[in-house]
Amino acid sequence: MVWVTGDRLQGGKYTIERELGRGRFGITYLVRNRNGDRLVVKILNDDLLRSLTQQERERLETMFWQEAVKLTRCKHKHIVQVAEPFKEGEHWCLVMEYVDGVSLADRRQQILSEQEALRYIQQIGEALIVVHENRLIHRDVHPVNIFLRVRNGQAEAVLIDFGLALDFDHILTTNRTKETSEGFTPPELYAQSIPSGAYSDIYSLAATLYVLLTGKTPVSALKRKIDNAGLVEPKDLNNLVSDRTNRAILTGMKLNPKERSKSMREWLDSLGLTGETPQPESTVVPNTNSNQEKKINWTAIAAIGALLSGIAALIPILKPPPPPPPPSLSPSPSSTKTP
The missing domain is CATH 1.10.510.10 (Transferase(Phosphotransferase) domain 1)
Incomplete structure (x- = not known):
């Protein structure tokens, strides 16, 4: 274990509470800052670093820092937020948001x-x-x-x-x-x-x-x-x-x-x-293109024609009054979305 409970990083800016987890690549610690906020500090695993040559270790640490900086640009409400990395002793440290869930x-x-x-x-x-x-x-x-x-x-x-x-x-x-x-x-x-x-x-x-x-x-x-x-x-x-x-x-x-x-x-x-x-899956009605569908229903057309003739006869009786003049147009207030 690199750090234990109570150890201070960055001159007291972060205080170690406990180790959260340890994997092949890294070790994560739960820390508190001076305001009492909980955060996570991640470092490369010491066991891994000791298994590498000096050249491999330097390359790995350089890439960790470079990619950590890139991660700080990944701002999204569903990504754990990452702060600028810093170096504590021999270890590059990545500070992340603590997700309590x-x-x-x-x-x-x-x-x-x-x-x-x-x-x-x-x-x-x-x-x-x-x-x-x-x-x-x-x-x-x-x-x-x-x-x-x-x-x-x-x-x-x-x-x-x-x-x-x-x-x-x-x-x-x-x-x-x-x-x-x-x-x-x-x-x-x-x-x-x-x-x-x-x-x-x-x-x-x-x-x-x-x-x-x-x-x-x-x-x-x-x-x-x-x-x-x-x-x-x-x-x-x-x-x-x-x-x-x-x-x-x-x-x-x-x-x-x-x-x-x-x-x-x-x-x-x-x-x-x-x-x-999520949008519900739409239901598509199959098109059979059957000959039966292509047949013209002449009876239905005749019935529609008779109906239209009856409506035409009623038009003089049901003639509507002239429409009122259009209302004056005034701009409506624009809506704003609350961010």
């Missing part, structure tokens, strides 16, 4: 309604669009890294833990399966030779929607690719899943990245998530 992995209901699940997916999807616009990829989207907090009486999703968003350019060498989240990691992140992109986050978010609607973690991409294991369609596990959502999940989880949606925006659109709330 529970993760989607700890949700009480294992199977959510489609409307509720799509609301969270839209919030995280819109957040990832901002991440991608800043030339970053999260690479670890799954229920553990999505927290639910209550704002204005409404639960909302927040994307946390950008540890794997940092592009370390495979300098950590051999076994990338240590970096993966079973069932949510796309196949390209298992291989060192295949580049990742926004399509990688699309796979992981589609897999997250899969588990929210079925309560089941999808089979891993590695088993699908190597062992030819089949992916059970979400609709087969939950018949309340709509056809459109079922199709979007399967498209987002295609093994070939080129077969997935081209962008997060396109994938959200395929779910009907183009506005603030």
Whole structure:
């Protein structure tokens, strides 16, 4: 452990309360600032740094700082907010907003309604669009890294833990399966030779929607690719899943990245998530183009003609009075939206 409870950083600006978590890449601490606000400080894992050569360590720390600065530009209400990094002793530190809530992995209901699940997916999807616009990829989207907090009486999703968003350019060498989240990691992140992109986050978010609607973690991409294991369609596990959502999940989880949606925006659109709330799937009435439909109903036309003749006869009797003069036009006050 690098720091313990009561340790002070930046000359007392932050005080360590406790360690929150420790992963392969980093260690996170719960801290308080001078105002008593709770924040999170994240550093690179000491064990990891000690396993690297001096050159690898310097490269990794430089990339951590560079990517941390990029993350400060990812401003979105559904992304955990990140402040400018600083250095404490030998450690680069990233200060983040503390999200007080529970993760989607700890949700009480294992199977959510489609409307509720799509609301969270839209919030995280819109957040990832901002991440991608800043030339970053999260690479670890799954229920553990999505927290639910209550704002204005409404639960909302927040994307946390950008540890794997940092592009370390495979300098950590051999076994990338240590970096993966079973069932949510796309196949390209298992291989060192295949580049990742926004399509990688699309796979992981589609897999997250899969588990929210079925309560089941999808089979891993590695088993699908190597062992030819089949992916059970979400609709087969939950018949309340709509056809459109079922199709979007399967498209987002295609093994070939080129077969997935081209962008997060396109994938959200395929779910009907183009506005603030999910749009219901429209029902299309099939056009049979049968010969019976093409037949002209002459009886009906004759009846309509007789009706029109009767109306024409009544026109002189029912002649309306001349219309009143149009009212004067005056500009209406413009509406403003409360930000």
